[in-house]
Amino acid sequence: MILAADEIARSLNGSWDLLNRRAQGLKQFEIGEASFWRSFGAPLLAAPAFVVSLAADRVHAGLFEPGSLFDNASVVARAGFDFAALWLTLPLLGIALANSLHLRAGLVPFIIVCNWSCVLAAAILSVPALMLAIGWATAALATLYSVAAIVIIMQMRWFSAKITLGVTSGVALVLAACDGLVGLGLLRVLT
Numbered sequence: 050m051i052l053a054a055d056e057i058a059r060s061l062n063g064s065w066d067l068l069n070r071r072a073q074g075l076k077q078f079e080i081g082e083a084s085f086w087r088s089f090g091a092p093l094l095a096a097p098a099f100v101v102s103l104a105a106d107r108v109h110a111g112l113f114e115p116g117s118l119f120d121n122a123s124v125v126a127r128a129g130f131d132f133a134a135l136w137l138t139l140p141l142l143g144i145a146l147a148n149s150l151h152l153r154a155g156l157v158p159f160i161i162v163c164n165w166s167c168v169l170a171a172a173i174l175s176v177p178a179l180m181l182a183i184g185w186a187t188a189a190l191a192t193l194y195s196v197a198a199i200v201i202i203m204q205m206r207w208f209s210a211k212i213t214l215g216v217t218s219g220v221a222l223v224l225a226a227c228d229g230l231v232g233l234g235l236l237r238v239l240t
Contacts, residue, residue: 052090060091060165067166068205072212078165080158088164092136095171098178102171103128105178109188135174136167139206139228143214146224155214162213163206170202203229 059077066074078084103118106128112121119125140160147153177194180186186194207225211218 052087052093056084056087057094060088061168063162064166064169064205067162067209067212068169068201070204070208075158075162075212078158078161080161082157085157085161088161091164091168092132094168095132098171098175099128099132101175101182102132102178104182105191108182132171135170136164139163139210139224142224142227143210150216150220152214152216159210159213162209166205166209170205173198173202199229 056079059079063074063077066072066077100118103125106124107113107118107121110121110124112124140163143152143156143159143163147156152159174195177186177191177198180194181188181191203225206228207218207221210216210224211221214221216224
């Protein structure tokens with residue numbers, strides 16, 4: 050289950066294409082059982098985004114004193130929960146709806162695409178977090194930027210669901226909206 054540089058580059062390139070609504074990006078992903086399991090290594094590539102998010106959560110919680118990023122268990126748990134939700138929400142929605150919407154055939158490619166596109170999503174979300182962590186944005190401004198980032202990610206999720214699962218724009222919109230609402234909810238309900 051070792052990720053090869055070639056697969057990482059192709060998958061991230063495919064994610065970028067999907068972000069820009071280019072359907073040919075789907076051809077960049079390796080589809081199969083082995084690549085399905087390897088795609089679960091994608092969160093490791095987003096570890097720097099997790100660290101940035103954790104630093105921003107510390108600032109937001111008023112933890113300005115020097116120390117380890119990991120010295121406050123509740124802040125680490127919140128950042129970990131948000132990070133896990135980024136990866137799990139849309140695939141779990143797809144799995145939950147697979148039988149009722151007859152999506153079983155496209156489920157494996159959909160989860161592969163979701164796993165890889167989340168690396169890009171984490172990078173996009175880390176920009177407002179970084180701005181908050183280094184003091185270039187207030188908490189309110191970082192929240193506004195995060196909402197804008199979530200909208201960008203939602204359109205990528207919508208397009209990915211539409212072309213990967215072969216569903217209508219409406220069904221893809223429901224999936225992306227649920228994913229985005231969970232993201233927005235996590236963004237501020239836990240604040």
